[in-house]
Amino acid sequence: MRILVTGGTGVLGRPAVPRLVEAGHEVRAISRSPRSGRAVDWRVADLASGRGVREALEGVEAVVHLATLAHRGRRTASVDVEGTRLLLDAAHDAGVGHLLFLSIVGVEHAPVGYFGHKLRAEQLVKEGGVDWTILRATPFHQWLDQWLARLPVHPVDRTVPWQPVDARDVSGHLVTLLSQGPSKTVEEYGGPQVIATDELVARWRRARDRRPPALMVRWPGRVAAAQRAGLLNAGPSAPKGRITWAEYLRPAGRAVPAAEEEPDIAGEYGGPDVEPRGRKDRVYGQDEGYQPPTQV
Numbered sequence: 494m495r496i497l498v499t500g501g502t503g504v505l506g507r508p509a510v511p512r513l514v515e516a517g518h519e520v521r522a523i524s525r526s527p528r529s530g531r532a533v534d535w536r537v538a539d540l541a542s543g544r545g546v547r548e549a550l551e552g553v554e555a556v557v558h559l560a561t562l563a564h565r566g567r568r569t570a571s572v573d574v575e576g577t578r579l580l581l582d583a584a585h586d587a588g589v590g591h592l593l594f595l596s597i598v599g600v601e602h603a604p605v606g607y608f609g610h611k612l613r614a615e616q617l618v619k620e621g622g623v624d625w626t627i628l629r630a631t632p633f634h635q636w637l638d639q640w641l642a643r644l645p646v647h648p649v650d651r652t653v654p655w656q657p658v659d660a661r662d663v664s665g666h667l668v669t670l671l672s673q674g675p676s677k678t679v680e681e682y683g684g685p686q687v688i689a690t691d692e693l694v695a696r697w698r699r700a701r702d703r704r705p706p707a708l709m710v711r712w713p714g715r716v717a718a719a720q721r722a723g724l725l726n727a728g729p730s731a732p733k734g735r736i737t738w739a740e741y742l743r744p745a746g747r748a749v750p751a752a753e754e755e756p757d758i759a760g761e762y763g764g765p766d767v768e769p770r771g772r773k774d775r776v777y778g779q780d781e782g783y784q785p786p787t788q789v
């Protein structure tokens with residue numbers, strides 16, 4: 494099948510594009526910058542301005558829509574919402590038979606900021622006149638890794654659970670969904686384990702041997718509240734990836750210090766075992782608890 498991939502240079506796109514090629518598809522991909530490669534037909538196109546989008550869709554049977562510009566306010570809307578609208582119009586005119594859209598598990602429980610943009614884009618996909626599948630995933634290992642590496646301070650809310658998933662597993666699932674054709678349903682996909690923030694952060698600190706200052710805090714905002722309630726994790730019957738956070742951080746064959754098996758973030762930080770009462774919690778981050786993986 495001839496497929497157009499948007500966002501093929503991103504965290505998910507990087508493993509997804511070779512998977513699609515391996516599966517026997519003829520892959521065309523767009524980026525705002527010129528690129529070349531033997532196995533992929535790279536085209537320059539921009540979803541915010543529309544430049545190159547219609548040309549890139551000529552002769553395409555299916556679109557895998559991964560492009561995003563997370564956490565940039567109006568610029569996010571111009572790519573994630575208006576860009577999706579523009580892509581859908583062009584895909585409809587080009588006779589595309591299936592648009593597979595990547596979203597995030599639980600966006601409807603905290604439709605603010607980036608999550609709000611994702612929810613609006615989902616709605617456009619459902620109404621866009623092109624047969625569709627929406628795949629909602631939990632946060633990627635690769636994104637969490639970049640996020641923790643970038644933070645000068647690690648804010649740790651041990652009441653918040655994560656179900657991180659590996660972008661390579663998501664790529665494999667995406668290829669399967671594409672082969673099944675448009676389902677006109679919203680599917681979920683999560684990581685193999687649910688782990689609390691303290692364990693997640695402690696594992697990263699040990700694996701990367703980096704220990705910026707850490708604070709035990711209570712994350713504010715609607716996204717954190719939804720995540721605390723477990724609403725950003727995939728449902729129990731959703732398919733799951735195989736690679737755990739520990740395996741992602743510790744590729745096979747690498748020696749592991751014994752202490753890595755039982756991380757104790759409070760002990761490591763010299764922090765409290767329980768959240769302190771009667772003290773104003775330190776405030777962290779935006780309303781969203783989800784930071785952009787790329788700088789643009």
Ligand SMILES: NC(=O)c1ccc[n+]([C@@H]2O[C@H](COP(=O)([O-])OP(=O)(O)OC[C@H]3O[C@@H](n4cnc5c(N)ncnc54)[C@H](OP(=O)(O)O)[C@@H]3O)[C@@H](O)[C@H]2O)c1
Nearest residue numbers: 500502503504505524525539540541560561595632633636
């Ligand atoms: N990261 C996560 O943890 C996570 C979790 C669940 C779901 N998701 C979803 O998965 C999808 C992929 O996320 P990701 O983390 O791989 O994103 P990412 O690493 O931030 O990559 C963003 C991609 O979007 C492209 N892009 C940005 N602006 C564009 C524009 N104006 N026109 C065309 N392309 C543009 C970029 O391409 P160029 O820079 O080459 O132009 C890049 O390939 C998104 O829908 C995201 O919401 C992500």
